[in-house]
Amino acid sequence: MSKLVLKNVARRYGAVEAVADFSLELVPGEFVSLLGPSGCGKTTTLRMIAGFVPPSAGTIDMDGRQISSPSSVVPPEKRRMSMIFQSYAIWPNMTVGENVGFGLQVRRLSRGEIDRKVDAILDVVQMRNLKGRYPAELSGGQQQRVALARAIVVEPEVLLLDEPLSNLDANLREEMRFEIRRLHDEFKITTVYVTHDQSEAMVTSDRIVVMNKGRIEQIDTPHVLYARPRSRFVAGFIGRTNFLEGSRQGSEVRFDGFSAAASALEGANGTGGLLYSLRPQAIGLATQKPNGGVLAVEAEIAGRSYLGEYWDYQVKPLGAAKPLRVSTGPNAVFEIGTRVWLEIDPSAMVRVE
Amino acid sequence: MFGYAVFVAALAMFLPYLFLIQAAFAKAWGRGFGLENISLRNFHFVLFEHGTAAKSVLNSFVNAGVSATSVVILTLGVAYIVTRRLVPFGGILGFLCIAPFVIPGVVLAIGFYAAYAPPPLALCGTAPILILAFTTRFLPIGYVNASAAIRSLNPEMEEAVCVLGGSRLTALRRVVAPLLKRSLLGAWLLIFIPATRELSAAIFLYGPNTKVASVMIFDMSEEGNFEYLAALALILQVLTLPLLWIGQKALGRDFMLRRTAT
Numbered sequence: 150m151s152k153l154v155l156k157n158v159a160r161r162y163g164a165v166e167a168v169a170d171f172s173l174e175l176v177p178g179e180f181v182s183l184l185g186p187s188g189c190g191k192t193t194t195l196r197m198i199a200g201f202v203p204p205s206a207g208t209i210d211m212d213g214r215q216i217s218s219p220s221s222v223v224p225p226e227k228r229r230m231s232m233i234f235q236s237y238a239i240w241p242n243m244t245v246g247e248n249v250g251f252g253l254q255v256r257r258l259s260r261g262e263i264d265r266k267v268d269a270i271l272d273v274v275q276m277r278n279l280k281g282r283y284p285a286e287l288s289g290g291q292q293q294r295v296a297l298a299r300a301i302v303v304e305p306e307v308l309l310l311d312e313p314l315s316n317l318d319a320n321l322r323e324e325m326r327f328e329i330r331r332l333h334d335e336f337k338i339t340t341v342y343v344t345h346d347q348s349e350a351m352v353t354s355d356r357i358v359v360m361n362k363g364r365i366e367q368i369d370t371p372h373v374l375y376a377r378p379r380s381r382f383v384a385g386f387i388g389r390t391n392f393l394e395g396s397r398q399g400s401e402v403r404f405d406g407f408s409a410a411a412s413a414l415e416g417a418n419g420t421g422g423l424l425y426s427l428r429p430q431a432i433g434l435a436t437q438k439p440n441g442g443v444l445a446v447e448a449e450i451a452g453r454s455y456l457g458e459y460w461d462y463q464v465k466p467l468g469a470a471k472p473l474r475v476s477t478g479p480n481a482v483f484e485i486g487t488r489v490w491l492e493i494d495p496s497a498m499v500r501v502e
Numbered sequence: 503m504f505g506y507a508v509f510v511a512a513l514a515m516f517l518p519y520l521f522l523i524q525a526a527f528a529k530a531w532g533r534g535f536g537l538e539n540i541s542l543r544n545f546h547f548v549l550f551e552h553g554t555a556a557k558s559v560l561n562s563f564v565n566a567g568v569s570a571t572s573v574v575i576l577t578l579g580v581a582y583i584v585t586r587r588l589v590p591f592g593g594i595l596g597f598l599c600i601a602p603f604v605i606p607g608v609v610l611a612i613g614f615y616a617a618y619a620p621p622p623l624a625l626c627g628t629a630p631i632l633i634l635a636f637t638t639r640f641l642p643i644g645y646v647n648a649s650a651a652i653r654s655l656n657p658e659m660e661e662a663v664c665v666l667g668g669s670r671l672t673a674l675r676r677v678v679a680p681l682l683k684r685s686l687l688g689a690w691l692l693i694f695i696p697a698t699r700e701l702s703a704a705i706f707l708y709g710p711n712t713k714v715a716s717v718m719i720f721d722m723s724e725e726g727n728f729e730y731l732a733a734l735a736l737i738l739q740v741l742t743l744p745l746l747w748i749g750q751k752a753l754g755r756d757f758m759l760r761r762t763a764t
């Protein structure tokens with residue numbers, strides 16, 4: 150049975166439709182991210198799940214029981230969820246130990262049991278030695294760990310996180326991503342994670358919900374999302390890509406500077422504009438004309454940048470108006486102006502709307 | 503620059519104080535600063551011989567204390583309700599708390615007099631009417647302070663309590679009150695100290711048993727008893743200063759609140 154079910158949930162603020170027609174099911178123990186640009190309705194969705202915001206349409210069920218609808222909302226304190234806020238919301242008047250033990254105290258556990266659980270979870274987040282400190286004496290990363298410990302120690306039904314890493318510096322952010330995933334693997338708490346950072350979502354999540362302007366664009370695993378984006382928005386938001394506009398001419402589809410057999414292309418027989426996304430990594434560069442199943446296009450190196458982990462080339466097919474972006478390994482060095490061959494696998498071209 | 507600052511300070515503080523102290527200890531203040539002119543007679547008179555002077559100081563402190571406490575509690579509640587939008591049209595409530603600011607004390611007192619003096623209330627001259635008037639007068643100071651303090655608290659701090667299963671009352675008790683105790687103590691002092699000196703409303707509302715120090719001082723100045731007046735004023739000062747000192751110590755020492763999240 151599903152742990153959490155959102156059915157056609159919507160939320161209006163006056164004329165603003167913050168969230169519209171949002172449907173999502175989480176299986177127990179799943180880690181799902183809500184990913185999208187700022188203002189797309191991620192926080193509003195999360196706060197509806199937490200019970201702080203009533204939906205203006207639709208319902209939310211947990212374990213088969215309805216917890217939110219426009220007419221009745223189970224209050225947050227009755228939901229047995231945990232939430233990590235963007236500000237961490239660590240209480241500055243309590244020590245680390247008191248912060249973490251608070252939820253257990255509210256649940257009326259015995260003194261001894263609280264101590265035991267608090268110590269155990271502080272060990273997990275490597276904060277045991279700072280148990281007696283006040284939050285003002287902790288770094289941002291340590292406060293973050295306290296927030297995590299405080300949320301997990303109560304063994305919540307669902308864990309909600311709202312951009313928990315956005316206040317940390319880049320290095321720490323990367324470390325904490327893995328930390329969050331590690332904690333999830335250890336405790337298997339059903340989790341909804343809000344972020345605007347695609348790599349954060351990719352590292353942590355089982356599935357990602359890409360949102361745009363209050364609506365769901367696509368729900369898929371990180372791999373499928375990257376390899377098979379369904380819309381122009383998703384293709385552009387997750388990683389970098391080339392957008393290729395094609396027009397059907399007989400059995401071929403003509404693109405800027407080359408053409409491909411319609412039979413080899415996904416969805417080339419459908420109606421509407423033929424827009425394809427082609428990842429820079431999916432294009433090969435060669436000095437000799439390649440043979441075999443791929444499309445070979447003669448081109449010229451128009452520009453390049455070296456980024457350490459890879460080369461970012463701009464390569465212009467002969468006769469094309471715009472160059473394509475191509476990523477290669479750091480050892481594939483081509484000078485600007487060199488004639489090269491592009492190897493394009495038509496099956497890597499994904500039709501998007 | 504420094505000289506100028508000292509000059510201003512001297513003009514504002516030292517000179518009037520010097521003469522106040524001189525008068526308080528003088529046998530007759532016109533005779534100047536000589537040693538032979540010093541005595542404690544004025545203090546003795548004000549404290550032990552005068553019929554109501556000592557009592558008036560006590561009255562002042564009790565009234566101010568009760569008023570300051572009720573203002574702080576009332577405004578904290580209203581400011582919380584308004585800031586967290588717990589009721590519709592909370593803004594009007596907030597405005598009502600600030601409104602007394604534009605009413606002169608005298609007018610307020612006459613209003614209170616008209617409202618509470620006639621039967622069945624017949625509160626004129628009693629302590630409750632003074633406390634009511636003081637509470638009203640200082641409501642704006644309390645409200646402005648309380649609402650600034652609450653606005654400095656991130657509501658996520660209270661939401662974190664709710665998510666973990668605590669009620670709003672738990673949030674108030676365990677998080678909001680401890681985090682605000684410092685600003686509330688500050689607001690309390692900010693009300694208490696001027697309330698011990700309040701004259702314009704008190705002068706209309708006091709009765710034979712509820713005369714406050716400010717009214718007493720005013721009476722003495724009418725009678726031309728500057729030595730007694732100075733002694734009484736000095737007693738009032740000496741009694742309030744330690745409060746200010748305690749307050750400052752308490753505020754400075756609260757290291758835990760150094761980084762109240764905003």
Ligand SMILES: Nc1ncnc2c1ncn2[C@@H]1O[C@H](COP(=O)(O)OP(=O)(O)O)[C@@H](O)[C@H]1O
Nearest residue numbers: 162165166167186187188189190191192193194
């Ligand atoms: N309490 C509110 N009142 C009015 N508008 C709101 C409120 N909360 C959110 N919104 C609007 O809803 C939209 C989505 O906001 P939000 O869910 O915070 O986006 P995100 O978290 O993805 O950045 C925004 O346009 C925002 O202005």
Ligand SMILES: [Mg+2]
Nearest residue numbers: 188191192193
């Ligand atoms: Mg947000």
